[in-house]
Amino acid sequence: MDAETRSPPPAAGGPRVNRDELVAVTVQGQIAHPVGRATPYRIGYDGVPRVLPGTGGIVLNRRIGDLCVGLAGDHIEPGVALHNNSREVIGPRDGPNNALITYACVGNRATVLSGLARGQQGWVTGKHGGVNHVLVDFPTAVLQRLAIGDRIGITSIGQGLRLPQHPRIELMNCAPGLIARWGITARDGRLYVPVTHEVPARLMGSGLGKNTAWRGDYDIQLADRAARERYRLGSLRFGDFVAITDADTRRGPVMREGRVTIGVIVHGDSTVSGHGPGVTPLLTGPAELLRPRHDTNANLAAVLGVRQPVPPQERLTLAERDRRLRCRVREAPPHLAFRTSAGVEG
Numbered sequence: 001m002d003a004e005t006r007s008p009p010p011a012a013g014g015p016r017v018n019r020d021e022l023v024a025v026t027v028q029g030q031i032a033h034p035v036g037r038a039t040p041y042r043i044g045y046d047g048v049p050r051v052l053p054g055t056g057g058i059v060l061n062r063r064i065g066d067l068c069v070g071l072a073g074d075h076i077e078p079g080v081a082l083h084n085n086s087r088e089v090i091g092p093r094d095g096p097n098n099a100l101i102t103y104a105c106v107g108n109r110a111t112v113l114s115g116l117a118r119g120q121q122g123w124v125t126g127k128h129g130g131v132n133h134v135l136v137d138f139p140t141a142v143l144q145r146l147a148i149g150d151r152i153g154i155t156s157i158g159q160g161l162r163l164p165q166h167p168r169i170e171l172m173n174c175a176p177g178l179i180a181r182w183g184i185t186a187r188d189g190r191l192y193v194p195v196t197h198e199v200p201a202r203l204m205g206s207g208l209g210k211n212t213a214w215r216g217d218y219d220i221q222l223a224d225r226a227a228r229e230r231y232r233l234g235s236l237r238f239g240d241f242v243a244i245t246d247a248d249t250r251r252g253p254v255m256r257e258g259r260v261t262i263g264v265i266v267h268g269d270s271t272v273s274g275h276g277p278g279v280t281p282l283l284t285g286p287a288e289l290l291r292p293r294h295d296t297n298a299n300l301a302a303v304l305g306v307r308q309p310v311p312p313q314e315r316l317t318l319a320e321r322d323r324r325l326r327c328r329v330r331e332a333p334p335h336l337a338f339r340t341s342a343g344v345e346g
Contacts, residue, residue: 013185015163017176024157027103029082032056033148042074044271045223046319055131056081058146064125064137064239065301065309068268068277070316076268078238081133082152101132101215105158107178110136115150117142123304126266126280129216169285170250172214181303192291193262194298196240201247201255205274213249217266217278222317235312236277239300240265243292249281260287264300271319
């Protein structure tokens, strides 16, 4: 393998991967334009209609390492979102994009192939199912030079990745280089994986029902305040590694006691019922063999050496902040309520 496809050696105490068996394939997509729905409104689980930025495009002021809860946005995808708009003469019409979202793995290198930022490099940070985007992080200076439609190439490697000494633990959506950098340690037949949060499978929502976890993510529901506070989920950041307990994603996401899935936060919160920060699965296995280890710095931005993640900070969801604002307006004296309401509308 050349320097582009060669993985760094495993860290001391880390697991060995089957790197000599893997095949590297170049795939590419175009920076996707946001898509508007028939109505601009999204109806929240609190019954409030909102007009908010959503998926697609180039997000200039949110990257991996930034807080992802409480934003005035819905399913925000940090960095750039890729979609392959090509059409093939064989197979399904969306075959090229299906291949892009399947082949690309978190931790793969991405290179700008056209436009003003041609030649600049970034990292694949996740996959967003439903809209079927591959997400890529670039430095802010590069994001500012990119344009909708610019072509991005990805050196995809990670399909077929295995841990020969841990055959009951399965990997998906994961570049071999990420395993080497992550800080995973192997001891007494177990893997100890750095994560920032543990999430019970009962909180998982949108994305359930799929027969594969190779083409996207599934969402953490944050609508229940007590559960959110108990598990510190208001402090989630883009790129955080999280463990979903009693979750099995070998054949698609499902709740199963005694198993655990570890993945990465790929998109932001949502006010829509059943939705929330999305998790792209990376490892799944028996809970007695796959052990989460809490580390505040277990974020993709730090692991890849991209930037220092912001300190974790508990934040209210957008729906909860809006509710508190409405309560303050109702409780204000009449001569102040008019001014406050005008200020809200303005």
